[in-house]
Amino acid sequence: MxxxxxxxxxxxxxxxxxxxxxxxxxxxxxxxxxxxxxxxxxxxxxxxxxxxxxxxxxxxxxxxxxxxxxxxxxxxxxxxxxxxxxxxxxxxGAGLSAFIVGFAFKDIAENFLAGVILAFNRPFHINDTVQIKDQVGHVEALNLRTTLIRSFDGKHVFLPNSLVLKEPLINFTRDGNLRQDFLVSVDYGAASSPARVQEQLLAFLRQQPEVQALEGRKPYIILEKTAGTAADLRVYFWTSAEEYRSGTLQQKSQLMQKVKAMLLQAGYPAPNLAQ
The missing domain is CATH 1.10.287 (Helix Hairpins)
Known part of the structure; x- marks a missing residue:
């Protein structure tokens, strides 16, 4: 032995x-x-x-x-x-192996194929601000299995590529321009009218450098509701959207403050502005 x-x-x-x-x-x-x-x-x-x-x-x-x-x-x-x-x-046996591996690792294979599709035909670029379901942030990377988004509060969110491909995706910055709006509630009193307030608001908006005035992107105002001498006016305007968080949203906030100061100076008591 x-x-x-x-x-x-x-x-x-x-x-x-x-x-x-x-x-x-x-x-x-x-x-x-x-x-x-x-x-x-x-x-x-x-x-x-x-x-x-x-x-x-x-x-x-x-x-x-x-x-x-x-x-x-x-x-x-x-x-x-x-x-x-x-x-x-x-x-x-590559075909049979691919079938077996694809069945055993269905999610991984699905995310990889979704990543390939997103790489060649996708709705975003690096640093675009996007929203996928309830996640909003800047796109930082597209990996073989996940898409990396950095939220505005500094969190890294890894989303499966299949989810990015299947779910509705909102891109705030791809076009470079974004329409925003806010509500103005004002008591115009007996000496004025909603139409007069609209004219004053439009004249003021056209003077603001951040508000676009190109054809098709001019500011406009819609009268939503009136009650006695009070009116709710919806203000629509276009701004640049290259930097959504520190640019677009701040521009809207600053413009709302300017509008309120203008209405107070024009003699309208305690105007109320809301999103």
């Missing part, structure tokens, strides 16, 4: 010594493949950033290319070791 065990171990040792150079070569090839994958993906990413001017798409394609190059290096290393049969089997 000891002789048989010794013979088996000796046989295994001889086989190991025979395969050892191939293993060493395969290991070197794998390390070289990883190095080349990092360099080539980096070069591809820099070229994509220069030509497409789209860092989101460039970063996504860079990650995919890196994994593809590393997979090719792994297959080459397996071929050198002598596992060509396994490599052929993997390639031949």
């Amino acid at each position: 000891l002789n048989d065990l010794n013979r088996v171990l000796s046989s295994y040792w001889q086989q190991f010594l025979y395969v050892l150079p191939k293993l060493a070569l395969a290991l070197v090839l794998l390390v070289v493949a990883i190095f080349i994958a990092n360099r080539l993906s980096g070069l591809l990413g820099s070229r994509l950033r220069r030509r497409s001017h789209d860092p989101l798409l460039a970063d996504f394609l860079t990650r995919i290319s890196k994994w593809v190059f590393m997979l090719l290096g792994l297959l080459l290393a397996m071929e050198v070791v002598g596992l060509s049969g396994i490599v052929s089997g993997l390639l031949a």
